[in-house]
Amino acid sequence: MNAPDTNNPVPRLLTAQTGPLLALESTLLERAADIEAWFRQQWLKTPPPFYSSVDLRNAGFKLAPVDTNLFPGGFNNLNPAFEALCVQAIQAAMQRVCPQASGVLLIPENHTRNQFYLENVATLFNLIKKAGFHVRIGSLMPDLHEPMELTLEISGRKLLLEPVQRDEDRVHVGDFYPCSVILNNDLSAGAPEILQGIDQDIVPPPNLGWHMRQKSNHFGFYREVAREFAEVAGIDPWLVDPLFRNCGQINFMKREGEECLEANVELLLEDIRAKYTQYGIKEEPFVIIKSDAGTYGMGVMTARSVEDVRTMNRKARTHMASAKEGREVTGAIIQEGVYTFEKMGEDEATAEPVVYMIDRYVVGGFYRLNSKRGNQENLNAPGMRFEPLAFDECCSAPDPDCGPDERPNRFYAYGVVARLAALAAARESQAVAEIRAQTASVAA
Amino acid sequence: MNAPDTNNPVPRLLTAQTGPLLALESTLLERAADIEAWFRQQWLKTPPPFYSSVDLRNAGFKLAPVDTNLFPGGFNNLNPAFEALCVQAIQAAMQRVCPQASGVLLIPENHTRNQFYLENVATLFNLIKKAGFHVRIGSLMPDLHEPMELTLEISGRKLLLEPVQRDEDRVHVGDFYPCSVILNNDLSAGAPEILQGIDQDIVPPPNLGWHMRQKSNHFGFYREVAREFAEVAGIDPWLVDPLFRNCGQINFMKREGEECLEANVELLLEDIRAKYTQYGIKEEPFVIIKSDAGTYGMGVMTARSVEDVRTMNRKARTHMASAKEGREVTGAIIQEGVYTFEKMGEDEATAEPVVYMIDRYVVGGFYRLNSKRGNQENLNAPGMRFEPLAFDECCSAPDPDCGPDERPNRFYAYGVVARLAALAAARESQAVAEIRAQTASVAA
Numbered sequence: 043m044n045a046p047d048t049n050n051p052v053p054r055l056l057t058a059q060t061g062p063l064l065a066l067e068s069t070l071l072e073r074a075a076d077i078e079a080w081f082r083q084q085w086l087k088t089p090p091p092f093y094s095s096v097d098l099r100n101a102g103f104k105l106a107p108v109d110t111n112l113f114p115g116g117f118n119n120l121n122p123a124f125e126a127l128c129v130q131a132i133q134a135a136m137q138r139v140c141p142q143a144s145g146v147l148l149i150p151e152n153h154t155r156n157q158f159y160l161e162n163v164a165t166l167f168n169l170i171k172k173a174g175f176h177v178r179i180g181s182l183m184p185d186l187h188e189p190m191e192l193t194l195e196i197s198g199r200k201l202l203l204e205p206v207q208r209d210e211d212r213v214h215v216g217d218f219y220p221c222s223v224i225l226n227n228d229l230s231a232g233a234p235e236i237l238q239g240i241d242q243d244i245v246p247p248p249n250l251g252w253h254m255r256q257k258s259n260h261f262g263f264y265r266e267v268a269r270e271f272a273e274v275a276g277i278d279p280w281l282v283d284p285l286f287r288n289c290g291q292i293n294f295m296k297r298e299g300e301e302c303l304e305a306n307v308e309l310l311l312e313d314i315r316a317k318y319t320q321y322g323i324k325e326e327p328f329v330i331i332k333s334d335a336g337t338y339g340m341g342v343m344t345a346r347s348v349e350d351v352r353t354m355n356r357k358a359r360t361h362m363a364s365a366k367e368g369r370e371v372t373g374a375i376i377q378e379g380v381y382t383f384e385k386m387g388e389d390e391a392t393a394e395p396v397v398y399m400i401d402r403y404v405v406g407g408f409y410r411l412n413s414k415r416g417n418q419e420n421l422n423a424p425g426m427r428f429e430p431l432a433f434d435e436c437c438s439a440p441d442p443d444c445g446p447d448e449r450p451n452r453f454y455a456y457g458v459v460a461r462l463a464a465l466a467a468a469r470e471s472q473a474v475a476e477i478r479a480q481t482a483s484v485a486a
Numbered sequence: 487m488n489a490p491d492t493n494n495p496v497p498r499l500l501t502a503q504t505g506p507l508l509a510l511e512s513t514l515l516e517r518a519a520d521i522e523a524w525f526r527q528q529w530l531k532t533p534p535p536f537y538s539s540v541d542l543r544n545a546g547f548k549l550a551p552v553d554t555n556l557f558p559g560g561f562n563n564l565n566p567a568f569e570a571l572c573v574q575a576i577q578a579a580m581q582r583v584c585p586q587a588s589g590v591l592l593i594p595e596n597h598t599r600n601q602f603y604l605e606n607v608a609t610l611f612n613l614i615k616k617a618g619f620h621v622r623i624g625s626l627m628p629d630l631h632e633p634m635e636l637t638l639e640i641s642g643r644k645l646l647l648e649p650v651q652r653d654e655d656r657v658h659v660g661d662f663y664p665c666s667v668i669l670n671n672d673l674s675a676g677a678p679e680i681l682q683g684i685d686q687d688i689v690p691p692p693n694l695g696w697h698m699r700q701k702s703n704h705f706g707f708y709r710e711v712a713r714e715f716a717e718v719a720g721i722d723p724w725l726v727d728p729l730f731r732n733c734g735q736i737n738f739m740k741r742e743g744e745e746c747l748e749a750n751v752e753l754l755l756e757d758i759r760a761k762y763t764q765y766g767i768k769e770e771p772f773v774i775i776k777s778d779a780g781t782y783g784m785g786v787m788t789a790r791s792v793e794d795v796r797t798m799n800r801k802a803r804t805h806m807a808s809a810k811e812g813r814e815v816t817g818a819i820i821q822e823g824v825y826t827f828e829k830m831g832e833d834e835a836t837a838e839p840v841v842y843m844i845d846r847y848v849v850g851g852f853y854r855l856n857s858k859r860g861n862q863e864n865l866n867a868p869g870m871r872f873e874p875l876a877f878d879e880c881c882s883a884p885d886p887d888c889g890p891d892e893r894p895n896r897f898y899a900y901g902v903v904a905r906l907a908a909l910a911a912a913r914e915s916q917a918v919a920e921i922r923a924q925t926a927s928v929a930a
Contacts, residue, residue: 078577078618079588086585126571130847134578141530144523174522403574 066105066281067455073275074454080274081402081461088468090402092135092224092245096460097410097422098395099284099380103323105455106284106380107463108330110260112250112471113228114398115151116408117169118161121430124406125169131400132173136222138401140243143221145176147213147242149206150226152183157195164199166226180206180215182227182234189216211241249474250467256334257375258288263473264466271462282459285313285378288334292374294359299374303331304348306376311347314378325381328418334373342420344379381417386429389413393429394421397460404457406430510549510725511899517719518898524718525846525905532912534846536579536668536689540904541854541866542839543728543824547767549899550728550824551907552774554704556694556915557672558842559595560852561613562605565874568850569613575844576617582845584666584687589620591657591664591686593650595671596627601639608643610670624650624659626671626678633660655685693918694911700778701819702732707917708910715906726903729757729822732778736818738803743818747775748792750820755791758822769825772862778817786864788823825861830873833857837873838865841904848901850874 070077095114096107120128136143148170150163163179170177181190181203189204204215212219213236222243233248265283272279287306292299307329314327326346333341341361345351384393391413398406407430414425514521539558540551564572580587592614594607607623614621625634625647633648648659656663657680666687677692709727716723731750736743751773758771770790777785785805789795828837835857842850851874858869 075588075615075618075620081618082581082585082588085581123567127574130571130574130578133847134574137526137529141526144519144526171519174519174525176519403577 066277069275069277070455070458076274077271077458080271081465084465085402085468088465088472089138090399090464091250091467091471092139093398093400094464094467095396095398096463098397098456098459099382100384100395100456101381102383103321104281104380105459106282106378107264107459108284108377108380108394109257110264110463110467111228112246112255112467113226115159115162115226116396116428117165117398118158119396119408119428119430120165120398120406121408125172127403128169128400128405129172131403131405132169134403135245135401136173136175139245140222143175143243145178145218145220145222146170147180147206147215147218147220147223148177148226149180149182149223150203152181152227154183154192154203160192160194160201161196161199163226164194164197164201166224167201170224176218176220178215178218178220179203180213180223182206182236206236208236208240211239213237213240213242247471247475249478250471254474255470256288256373257332257377258286258334258373260466260470261286261375261377263469264463267462267466267469280317282462284380285310285317286375288373288375290373294354297359300351303374303376304351307331307345307351308348310376310378328379330377330379330420331374332377332420334375342422344418344420346418379418382421383417384409386411387413391427392417392419392421395456396428397456399460399464402461402464404460407453407456407460510721513719513721514899514902520718521715521902524715525909528909529846529912532909532916533582534843534908535694535911535915536583537842537844538908538911539840539842540907542841542900542903543826544828544839544900545825546827547765548725548824549903550726550822551708551903552728552821552824552838553701554708554907554911555672556690556699556911557670559603559606559670560840560872561609561842562602563840563852563872563874564609564842564850565852569616571847572613572844572849573616575847575849576613578847579689579845580617580619580666583689587619587665587687589622589662589664589666590614591624591650591659591662591667592621593624593626593667593669593671593681594647596625598627598636598647604636604638604645605640605643607670608638608641608645611645614668620662620664622659622662622664623647624657624667626650626680650680652680652684655683657681657684657686691915691919693922694915698918699914700732700817701776701821702730702778702817704910704914705730705819705821707913708907711906711910711913724761726906728824729754729761730819732817732819734817738798741803744795747818747820748795751775751789751795752792754820754822772823774821774823774864775818776821778819786866788862788864790862823862826865827861828853830855835871836861836863836865839900841900843904843908846905846908848904851897851900851904 091112093112093114095111095116097109099106099108117128148163148167151159153159167177167179179202183203183205186203186205189202192201192203193199194201206213206215208214213223214220220242222245223237224245225248229248237244237248261284265279268279268283271282287310289299289302289306292303310329311327314329318325318327328344328346331343331345331351343354343358382392382394384395385391386393386409391411392415393409393411396408396410397404409429410421411427411429412421412423412425415421415423535556537556537558539555539560541553543550543552561572592607592611595603597603611621611623623646627647627649630647630649633646636645636647637643638645650657650659652658653663657667658664664686666689667681667684668689669692673692681688681692705728709723712723712727715726731754733743733746733750736747754773755771758773762769762771772788772790775787775789775795787798787802826836826838828839829835830837830853835855836859837853837855840852840854841848853873854865855871855873856865856867856869859865859867
């Protein structure tokens with residue numbers, strides 16, 4: 043992990059509407075024991091994802107997830123002080139997932155030129171090793187035929203990538219036959235044949251790659267989770283839930299499906315406006331349009347009106363049409379834009395919290411900062427940087443001795459909302475598994 | 487928890503015989519993945535104690551546990567940086583012990599005048615609360631009929647002690663009916679009637695109080711664990727196992743059973759001398775004689791020869807005869823004395839590590855220091871003080887990038903040996919439960 047940040051990065055909350063969020067935080071604190079009991083019940087019904095990261099937006103009046111990643115790629119951005127917590131959580135997760143495992147194969151993404159991502163792989167490798175497992179790195183790169191040692195440019199750490207091989211129903215690298223496979227590869231291009239039908243456990247399951255997931259599906263489950271949670275916490279679910287609509291068929295280049303998009307943008311803006319009126323919020327509503335399948339920050343657009351969509355120029359269209367590994371965008375989700383009023387650093391960079399979880403445990407987080415982007419924009423774009431949360435701000439526990447607006451408690455709120463998103467992902471994952479089981483039984 | 491110690495308390499190891507321990511540490515590092523896999527197997531067979539603390543002695547040539555407490559009373563001595571780790575481990579432990587629990591009753595010891603112990607109760611209370619439980623403190627003090635608020639002298643924190651009441655098969659305090667009971671009371675005086683046969687889960691089980699336990703029984707299980715572990719790690723079990731013998735009937739005041747004691751001291755000293763010769767250790771062997779039932783540092787004697795026992799004076803006899811809550815000492819364990827060569831602080835105080843565990847997780851530790859005691863003596867005596875371990879020395883994970891004699895790795899060794907003792911306690915606990923089940927079925 044990176045060196046600790048001694049400047050204790052704490053963003054100040056730039057918003058006039060602190061009322062509702064403080065009310066939300068107070069409620070979470072008051073009801074922490076009931077909320078935690080509810081989470082425990084939920085995890086008994088639906089096991090948590092092996093790991094996950096959730097991007098949050100904190101508007102002051104609202105705190106909501108905007109993306110839930112089941113193959114988190116920023117473990118290197120966590121504060122090193124979180125390491126023991128990560129190690130302990132991996133031990134707990136493996137106990138549940140595969141108690142017999144002693145050898146683990148870590149399969150990362152193929153992009154070996156992204157030095158930041160490689161740092162993530164090195165950190166994750168160390169965490170798994172420190173959790174007490176034999177671990178090696180198996181690469182799916184099609185042109186890799188021999189083990190390849192990389193020396194990382196940033197930390198100087200070394201990584202040995204070995205080609206994944208298959209021997210009947212088991213994968214291996216060299217003479218190392220692991221008990222289980224940990225995927226840090228979202229398999230955007232589909233689950234590769236070499237992993238299909240193997241005997242070893244694979245976590246997370248390969249069918250949770252973005253080639254299978256849709257954001258609208260995830261946020262559908264999230265809506266359900268938020269409603270149930272809101273009853274336990276006694277709040278309006280909207281305070282933690284971004285409204286959304288989706289369009290099944292959109293082709294930005296061919297200008298197909300635009301009517302659906304415009305109609306939904308209009309309807310969603312109206313819904314948000316109604317909520318803003320209800321809470322006396324003076325800001326201008328906006329929506330975020332993005333690919334319904336996963337992207338790496340590509341194909342994301344902010345719109346304040348239907349006009350914004352209508353007048354989108356060719357460059358913007360090309361941008362919207364591009365997605366990871368060149369796949370065409372065919373479905374879009376139109377999501378309530380959540381302002382982020384957190385700012386940080388001398389350059390007053392716009393900030394959004396990213397929370398990391400392993401199993402049911404919040405194990406750390408950081409701020410994604412972008413001084414080139416405004417508070418209505420996607421920060422996962424050029425100019426982005428990260429600031430780890432300091433250890434004493436860990437989100438796992440509220441501190442009853444602090445006021446609700448003090449740091450440990452704001453971060454507890456982050457941890458609660460992030461876990462709601464993880465729970466939605468757990469239900470999504472269970473539904474995918476059930477669909478696959480049904481398909482398999484029909485086929486049989 | 488106490489304020490963090492910024493002086494980074496690291497004892498220097500005062501010994502000429504660093505060879506064997508460094509060899510031991512190197513072995514633990516090299517085999518960490520196998521050792522951890524072995525621990526995982528063991529915890530599947532025998533669930534870990536809810537919590538435990540283990541006193542270790544580090545002789546340089548040997549690292550061994552000398553006491554295993556199943557009702558640890560020093561959570562206040564842990565570094566506050568360990569808090570998140572403790573909270574997460576409590577969540578994991580409760581998930582296994584009682585996943586449905588939302589209300590927990592914490593039952594502490596009755597001694598309300600020990601301000602250090604009360605700090606421990608307050609810290610433990612906060613940890614359980616932060617783990618997401620409704621928690622209240624139920625007292626077994628016979629003269630407590632109304633709730634009593636205590637303001638702690640050291641931290642200024644407040645504790646509300648409420649009398650435990652019983653309503654048919656359930657215990658409660660006021661209108662609070664907990665799902666489970668966490669005991670921080672070792673029930674030296676026997677399991678009280680009010681807890682017998684209740685419907686709620688009690689962790690740890692009340693039959694693990696010292697009125698039921700014998701050190702010789704525990705160290706018998708430990709010997710077995712150490713032998714199995716030594717095979718996995720490829721070491722001589724003696725390097726982690728203190729030799730011992732026991733005498734069933736001793737009455738120091740009445741001078742009964744002295745022959746047994748003298749014979750066993752002689753035999754044990756011979757065995758230790760043989761081991762010292764084998765490893766070329768020049769120190770003088772010694773033994774520790776203590777009550778076979780639990781004590782709070784009372785009734786502990788160091789002997790270097792049979793003469794030491796024979797010439798024990800009346801004052802020493804009275805001391806040996808006294809035990810917690812005035813019970814007469816009737817059995818004694820004679821344990822290999824393990825030098826502690828760790829020294830710390832300006833006064834060169836003798837130091838021994840104490841490791842804390844919750845469930846299977848090492849969650850922190852501290853040094854017990856005593857500048858008035860030598861390296862062959864029990865440090866749990868007047869003059870004792872504590873130094874928390876700093877966070878980055880957490881014992882849960884070895885650091886492959888450090889040499890075997892560097893701090894994280896020495897502390898990893900502490901965590902391994904402490905967990906061996908916790909595993910012995912787990913087997914002891916299972917045996918007790920089986921004996922009780924048999925007794926119950928015979929009675930039925």
